[in-house]
Amino acid sequence: MNPPIDPRQGLPIYCLLKTVRRWPYAKTPRASQGVLKRFFDRDPFFSQPWDIHVAESSQSGNVCGIIVPLEQVKAFFDRTEAETAVPLSAADPDLILDLGHEPSNVKIRFIETSRSWNDYEKLLKSLPNQEHNTTSSTERVLKSTKLTKAEKKRRTQMQNRLNMLKSATELVGAGGDYAFFSIDIESWEKNHDIITEIGLTRYLPEPSNEAIARDTEISSEHIIIKEHRFYKNGDYVADASGNFEFGNTRYVPLANLKADIASFMSTPSTKERQFVLVGHDVNVDIEYLRKLGCNLEANNFAMVFDTVEMWKAMAGSSNGISLGRLCAQLDIAAWNLHNAGNDARYTMGAFIEMARRFRMDPEMQEVQT
Template structure:
């Protein structure tokens, strides 16, 4: 995963393949062909998926590509079954199905993995943020502009003509998305006691002028909260099979008497981590798309539980309707919604917990700090923050590193002088 493709290899955008029956088949047969087309996409075949990140600041999803030769083979099989003669169109439209990359040392697509089902493809797509960022700094201004324009053409070729988006609307959405990420960081700081809960910016906080990381947090809270970070690992060939659950807990009661220290590292030992392995899936270790290491938990002993018991074990830690501890909880994750959805698959619905207060996504926090439209993988985030870890893709380790990353970003932004001078208008929350 992550290796650059060969120079000169012809690619076809995956979305363009999905749109083929709707764009190049007559209306009379379109519905039937589209259904057959969809059913045959993964019938006895595996596609080689490659990926390119958007070089601009448009916030577009990574571009999924497959070798054009594979689409040609697929059309041949469709023609054989339906006794028709579908083909890649001629003329200018033909160029959309045969795209090469790498001219002038511009980025080439990186290999993402093989997929022989929709589930396998979704697993690949969820890992695109782990690819290395393309280095565009060595490109000349002309070459970079030409590359961006080429990528714009490829992205535009994948758009349905019925759903053209207003670029100004898209721009405003990107701005609002970044502002929402900024508000998330500020909420995190308030929960940790690093920001005045009644002030929208640091300028009005005289108590912050002399504060430094070796002092206690300047702002208390009316009631303590618990940050609970979750990471779930699922079997790569069957996303419904959850193999590991990791939870990391930081109780704000425990940090009020401990200065955060540089990058919040004094709070790291206060994190309690849990690592659960599901007995029914004990032999399912991911190797195709990521290097799983369920046996390498860095922060204690793993607990082996049956799938029917994992929900109740999670409930005893997070707290549920019957829990004695009804203090507010803030759920944390790296791409948090995916992990919360996985919790539902094992029978724990966080949205039914009455004291569930908020959710914090470290991927979004880091995007705000980097002012980037592309999310990055946890290992990359930790490395960029100066806190590299080891044995990633172990649910317990990832939960711990994610919570550490949240703490570090919140503390870094608190002591960062430009942040104290920055006008927070439009981001206050």
């Protein structure tokens, strides 16, 4: 099958295979994603015949990315659309592999036609190790092309996000070596200097849990600052302060807050573990607590994770995401958001789920830029 020609460069048009696999999750509403799973899940996706090519550096010969002809992708999308009535936008330019300003730096080589996941897995193992060590398919394709400062910064950010996701997977998999804590802060909608609620969740995985959290390993607390209990939201964001889903709300005076948080983190069960901090836009919550005289960084966290940045790595996107939307994307039931205790719990759930999905899907472990 001869791929169509890109009129801009006079070259065949290809798509990164990982971009095609992630397409429903990046480009379709969540309601449609469940319908599309039976086409884009690993086994049905690879049961389609794919003419597997690799893009290689013309200078070093290193493999830059696994690609397939756009024509095959369009045919697959057409069949999927016919059965699901979900538009997949094959004309979207994001689908096409961009060879950059110097396409002569790239050599396209046909490998073989894959007709199953087993075929594709064998093919992966036959490729040079560079494919598995590459930091970014597009980065290698454009390696000898002069990059703008902004582009270099963007790629560095994407690589840092991927490293965060990898580290999360490794630490969760280490089981009893780490104690994970998530935080969430709610403030008064009319003056964000007035902190009203604090949510805390503690996750103590057992060595054999394989990143699947059990209720016995997770505990959560919801604190309302006693002096600020009459500051209620409801005009701009929902007031869910009275709807903690995971226990009883406690009213804590400002003077006792620092000791209360320390007590939640320092227990006999956490004594021999290294501390890890998790948050959704975590730096914002750290700064809020600092204003209250609580310096979380004094706990000497082994690592700090931001679920927003982890999602960007998974989705191959630079766009942020709300906690509610993140839970929806990960199929986590989230009730009464904007209650700090609930939000801390859902943040931890999202962290664990992203680590689990990343570990289970080797293809996801290539960064998408």
